[in-house]
Amino acid sequence: MAKKEYSFYPGCSSQKKASADNYLRSTYSMCDALDIKLNEIDDWNCCGASIGYAGGGEVPRIALSARNVALSAQQNPDQDLVATCAACWLSTREAQERIEENDKVREGVNAALDEIGLKIEGEQPKARHMVEALIEDIGFDELASGVQKPLEGIKIAGYVGCQTNRPFGIAGESFENPKYLDHMIESMGAQAVDRYDKKVACCSGALMFSEPEKGHALVKDIIEAAYDGGADMIVTPCPLCQMNVESYQKEINKTFKTKFEMPVVYYSQLISVAYGKSAKESALDGQIIPVKQLEDVTNK
């Protein structure tokens, strides 16, 4: 497998001991197994996420992403800018689009960047989500070929969520029924839940913090549908989805009289485990709801 190299933008949640610490760790483990080198952008900043509009206007928000883009181009020229967080990826892409299409925005953003000696000019680095890089640069077949410990007998609901899927999504996939996560699950030797109804439903995103009751109701449906499909666990490509779906299950159980205990993992953990990495390397200890079946695989 040829070594691949990307400019890496982990994002606020994927920092050490931040909420997606397990994503960060498993991503590095996965990339190690796949012989991918991640060059973290030095001094990257928050993308503003989807909730940034409540505090900042259009130009300030876009300037945030523009700074990351400019740093990436400066530090890792000719490398694609790869993000693991859906919101980071989306904000960056949107910012790039807006800068390209709207002269006024570009003018404002460059004026702001000028304050710190940066500038957006020429061709911008291509912002990609990690799964995009895996699918397009490596491919399912090759991903499958490196599997050492197939995740046999495990049934997984591939929860794509919103922002990895819309409005950009993965090339060739539909918005309503994207299949790539299912393919990825199957590549690792596990079984994907067929017709997982809530595959692209919203987990309430950032509103989980401000409107928890509304958020819990949405998450309840997402977990319920996974149980309906016979899933042993849910896998997701988004840190906010992971957090929202995994961590509120106790509260949801209280409110809705359910008995959920559905593990929610990252695709990077699946790959890491299937490629023979240890439970620790795969950050399985970062799960609030233990994911015993994956642990069992690591113990094989």
Next chain:
Amino acid sequence: MSEAIATNQTILVVGGGISGLTAALEAAECGKQVVLLEKSPSVGGRVGQLYKYFPKLCIPTCGLEIQYRRLKANRNIRLISMAEVTDIKGEEGNYNISVKVAPRYVNENCTACGECGDAVEAEFDDEHNFGLGKRKGAYLTSRMAYPQRYVLDPRIIGTDDAQKAKDACKYNAVDLEMQEQDMELNVGSVIWATGWKPYDAAKIQPYGYDRFDNVITNVEMERMMDPFGPTGGRIQRPSDGKEPKNIAFIQCAGSRDHNHLKHCSRICCMASLKQTTYVREQFGDEAKSTIYYIDIRAIDRIDDFYQKVKEDENVSFVKSKVANIVDNKDSGNLILNGVDTEGYNRYANEHDLVVLAIGMESNVPAGVFPEGTAINEHNFIDFDPANGGIFGAGCSSDALDVNRATQNATAAALRAIQVVNRVAGQEG
């Protein structure tokens, strides 16, 4: 034919649907020489697949029968079926047309007696029924097929079935050695009338045509109504064959949508209004139809049909583009989610069957026309001086209903006649 108009000037009509037939006949009945090409084994096109026309609720094959009779009687038209244009070169008054003719494997000896069809075993999805039913590997495209001649599916060539077909024919009509043929035609003018195809419903993901059995398209519904169609003339649910008495019609399925076809397909509103009468016809007072629409485009004089359907208390109208469909896994019913925008009422309505009023996609091909031919972003041929002697007709020119298609095709015939008359020196 009168001596003043040259008869050695030929008009090429591409497409044997209602528009192509009309254009060819009008020109030929004016004494012009016409070559009519049809891609499929028989003429008739889309209208041959319809159960009834709006707004008169009359039978489309009735008009086709007249066109066929005119065609049979007219010696100015040379019909070539299974023929496709691959290239057009030249200019007004002098076009070189490259044509590919696919093998039918059945020659003109065929009497349409049906022995070969009985002998062959292999079955394939029936195109005439949009794959809802099966047909044999040796078949007549429909009871109205013209030319009334069988055709062998190329997939049976080289199999035992092909030989069986040949052996069954007493008239030496089955010719397994037939090959694809290339043909060059020199013509003065071209009328392009290749019509439309239903937009690929599976692409409209929120409606789950590829996921839910009981989401069908309106063209499939037309086939269901055919007493000899795949369901024997019964509206029924694909999932379980039950009678769907509570049917949802979703308008603009693939039309007026920048994700799909940007244009309005014009016919779908009237088609759904018409189909509510089918539901009535089959289920009487138990029939319930709901039309989810953005604007009801029952344009011009035929608005009275809309008024009439509106009076039916079992037909309701919801101004709403349905957001998505989920299925009730137990019943096979479908739940339509959306917002009735008239006064903001959120709904989750359950229906037995969903009919997508599917958009009309132009069949105008790429890479065939001379450079500079004015084909617009919707893939229709504009009426434009840049097109020289090439004229779009019917649904190659815009999304049209049958009336406007025949009207437009009649106009195209005159435009083509002007070209060949000019060539012949009879100018205005």
Next chain:
Amino acid sequence: MSNLNQAMIEKYRSSFLNEVEANVEEGHWVKMCMQCGVCSGSCPLGPHWEHPPQELFMMIRANEREAVLKSDSMWMCTSCYNCIARCPRGLPITHIMHGLATYAKRLNLVPKKQPTAEFGQMFWDSLSKNGRVNELKIGVGLYFKDGFAQGVKNAMAGRELGMAMMKTQRMNAMEYFGGHKCKDTSGIQKMLKKAQEFEDQQITRFDGKEG
């Protein structure tokens, strides 16, 4: 900026649509809506919107300025992008909702105690201070946003989750006393300040027909 609202009312007296077009992010799209309602039907929090997006668009056209800007509705947007994906006219509805929220906030018209507005502001404050978001501080801030007593209650309720996050190394109590941040925080602050200045100029300088 409190009189910005009054200034805008006067400037766009006749047409709120023009005002939105000029001042709201992606606001020029509002006129393109054809009232099909697919956005409203597609929203995951749809039932919680007093006025769903397509209705907001209609209200904008109907000059119902106050009702729109003071509405709680656009604050219900979860940024799921369903509406954008499905809109047959290609309206960037998510962004327009964000834009309306931003604009309402600048004009000081957001309903008091709107939780998402408050949360979003905390988020922004956090990131603009440090360049990166301090999850713990925002979390704690959120608990106490409605006062100390409510905060303690909230914190008790969330204690179990907090413990779990700590245990799985996904939260660090030390964050509260510093935590993740960029190196060049002053640069980022300068950049944001400049960006904000630029944006403010747009509103006061241009009448929307420009650019």
Next chain:
Amino acid sequence: MSENKTGAYICQGCGLGERLDTSQLVTIATRDGKANVAKEHEFLCSAEGVKMIQDDIDNEGVNKVVIAACSRRAKTDAFRFDDVAMSRANLREGVIWVRPDTDEARETTQEMADDYVRMACAEVKHMKLPESSGEQSLNRHLMVVGGGISGLTSAIEAAKAGYKVDLVEKSGELGGQVGKLYKSVPRKNGLQGYVDSEIGELIEAVNANDNITIHLNTTVAGTEGAPGRFKAELATESGSTSSIEIGAIVQATGFRRYDINQLDNLGGGKSPDVVDQMGFEELAKAANGGTIKRPSDGKEVSNVVFVQCAGQRSNEPGHLNYCSGHCCTTSIKQAMYVRDAGGDATVLFDDLRTPGATGEDFYRAGQEKGVAFSKGKCTSVDTSGDLKVNFKDLILDEDATANADMVVLATGMVPASGPNPYLQLELDEAKNQEGQEEKVVKLEAELAKAPDSILNLSYRQGTDVPHLKNGFTDSHFICFPYETRRTGIYTAGPVRRPMDTSQAIEDATGATMKAIQACENAAQGRAAHPRSGDLSFPSFRKEGCTQCKRCTVECPFGAIDEDEKGYPQYNEARCRRCGTCMGACPVRVISFENYSVETVGQQLKNVDIPDEFDEKPRILVLACENDAYPALDMAGMNREEISPWARIIPVRCLGSVNTIWITDALNSGYDGVMLMGCQKGDNYQCHFVKGSEMAHYRMSKIDDTLKTLNLEKERVQTYEVSIADIQRIPKLINDMDKMIVDEIGMSPFKF
């Protein structure tokens, strides 16, 4: 005639040889059918089979051919012989395919075949090859009435094809309503917004074209003749007249503006600032790109509300119950005028109707320009002070009021057709009858309101082209939009149906196509659609004619006039060859060369009628050749079983069925008679418009005949069927069979 030589050719292919005794058929053709030549062939439509027939024609002098094989609808290419009369006995679809292949059925199946061979021989014996009537004349010259966009288009398109045109315009200038527009909705690429009208260039082109003669301030004072030989009297305003000879006519008289004063609740007539769309165009034209000034006080208009469907799509008295099709795009265009001049424009609509690609793009262009669209129903316009438009906002579900400098009402198109020609005829008839006073009053009132005649046709059936609905001219408006009921006269544009400019251009071009085709057909003596190419035409035996006028009244196409003595005067080129006149004639003096009372009457008489005790009934089925007969063919293809007692005869149209056939059939011992035609009424499907209706009317009176014969009325039935009734038609026949056998019994008239 001694030269007549009949050849009967019996096919053994497609199972006919196995299922039928074809040698017996040969015998029958010779013995009963009196064929001079009768041959069998194992594969008649093969090259050899056809050659066998052609040889007999060429060498043996056979000039009447009987093909006893498949349906007349099949193998038409093979069985196409020039200069011979031909009849087809349908043994395949009509006999073996509708009968079970069983020993029990064999005898009755053979009897069917025997009869069909007898019938075909009898038919062909009485057929003549249609010959030219001598009426033909080639006149490549059109008259186009109306100088608006439709008429101008028609004129220029005809001229471009090499035809001469007389363009007649009532007013002093060309251009019509479109000429009054400031700008146009584009015919393509709707996203570009409104465009300059093409009408100026079109007028120039028409003016410059040598093939076109323009008559301004002129009306048509009289029109007589037929396609190929029309004569029109043109009268100018100054009183001078001239006469022109033309081959065909295009009537493109457009529309009239709906009277806005009828909409006083919407401010119509109550404020000069409430105008219709044409009124707004005039203001826009005057402003010429500047700000429009309102009529009341000249104030620059900065806020305009457009009210769609004003007085349209409504069943209220005085309103138009249709949609005029163009008004949505027209209002969008006019709202763009306002936006481009810096004003605000709101369109209040119910359903926004901008169909097709160009239409939808134009809607988007309007939105791009910032035109505000509101789904709302306008309830009233307050004209007491500043204009206020009160409406129900259907989206926000609230009553709302919009202030406006001006209000534009999108009122509809009223077709500028001539008077309904049948009103006067109806009135004349009512006057001649007792007890019709009320009707007379009503008709007179209606006639008083009728517009002036446009064509002043000298036709027996009135002065103008008949109407279909709401004053729009008649046409078979789905498959065959140009079939008016006056052959050679084609209507185009909004007189035919409401339409926009784009469509009017297409329509006028199409109508012109049909008009030049009518000229060419007339020159050849050929029928127009639907019996295109038919050379036969009706003639009558004068000595037998009683001048009863049934033929002149019943002809659906007004083809027959009366001479001064009251004899019918056929106008071959106007005739569509349906035979309704023949069906109407009580003394049976009307016939076509190849279709006559005899050709059908002899068929039914040559059916072998078994005597009463054989218990083999005979049912005569007269089936419309366009719908019922093809349906029967397809029933055969589907192997639907049909009673062996049925004998089916295709007829051109049910309108051509003469009651003598029914009487003859009953008298010769048929047990039942069935007539199968197309749907009649408002949604008629009869391709001869009135044929089926006339037949039903005539058959409603057959009961008297049955009574005199002392027969049950159930023995004669008339049905409306369609080409899709592939199962229903066999069932109807089989039900008749069952009824005869189980209920009413055999006819007493058997010998």
